Amino acid sequence: xxxxxxxxxxxxxxxxxxxxxxxxxxxxxxxxxxxxxxxxxxxxxxxxxxxxxxxxxxxxxxxxxxxxxxxxxxxxxxxxxxxxxxxxxxxxxxxxxxxxxxxxxxxxxxxx
Numbered sequence: 001x002x003x004x005x006x007x008x009x010x011x012x013x014x015x016x017x018x019x020x021x022x023x024x025x026x027x028x029x030x031x032x033x034x035x036x037x038x039x040x041x042x043x044x045x046x047x048x049x050x051x052x053x054x055x056x057x058x059x060x061x062x063x064x065x066x067x068x069x070x071x072x073x074x075x076x077x078x079x080x081x082x083x084x085x086x087x088x089x090x091x092x093x094x095x096x097x098x099x100x101x102x103x104x105x106x107x108x109x110x111x112x
Contacts, residue, residue, distance in 0.1 A: 009044065010045050024039075031070075
């Protein structure tokens with residue numbers, strides 16, 4: 001039997017992954033694997049590297065995040081930080097998501 005709650009949770013996370021990643025990076029800078037673990041822990045959604053890393057590259061190309069190479073114990077990893085442009089994008093996205101959910105709850109059909 002299909003777990004519909006899990007399916008919807010995965011759908012919501014994957015469809016709004018850019019906002020989730022930006023929100024996590026607003027809280028603190030992280031490397032890709034750490035972002036993936038945080039999403040798994042918070043949402044119980046498992047992302048493949050093929051899902052997360054292309055998004056990180058895209059967010060970086062759009063100047064929403066910046067990646068800085070960090071060398072720790074001979075192993076370099078890229079630490080991602082949200083930019084001012086990314087914070088603005090996140091704020092607008094959060095407001096839009098809140099509006100959609102609020103209207104969904106009250107059955108409002110008109111967008112003002």
